[in-house]
Amino acid sequence: MSLAWEEIAVTGGLTYEDYLLFPEDGRRHELIGGDHYMTPAPTVVHQRFLRNLSHILSEYVTKNKLGEVLFSPIDVVISPGDVVQPDLIFISNNRRQRLTPKNVQGAPDLVVEVISDASRRLDRKLKRNLYGRYDVLEYWLFDPDLRLAEIFRRDEAGRLVKAAEYEDEGELTSPLLPGLVIDLKLLWPEEV
16 A cells, blocks of 8 residues: 655655655655655756756767767666656666666766755765765766866776866866867856
């Protein structure tokens, strides 16, 4: 027997089956370690930044036939108790089997989160730790308000560690996307 989503949200130990009962209310619902997290809809600044980055990545990945770029909302089911909706993901051709008609089953190669005040702790700590436990190869965090980019990659020991940090400008490259150079000045949106 399933509980109503309000009851489930306070019980902990939630799974993807419980997650499917959450309302479609315009907020981002996610599970991390079986705990429910909810953030409000993104801001205009957030969406402009995501549009800029998505355009650059999608064009490059498509042109070079490297895999697929997808953006939120899309369920990424990393484990039964870990279901997230990253702002943007890259799935390489090697992981294409993780794409299903309904969701992504397993970790993407690249996860991108655009930080807002409402998601700062969730993105910087909880999600970074989650992606570090699973096989996410790179995690990019962008803060459009501070014009800050933090890039995390797997080190030789297999840990997800900070590999680069950019403030305002710089050229972002990635071993996942050989030959791609992103001029960060082109990503930061103009104020509303």
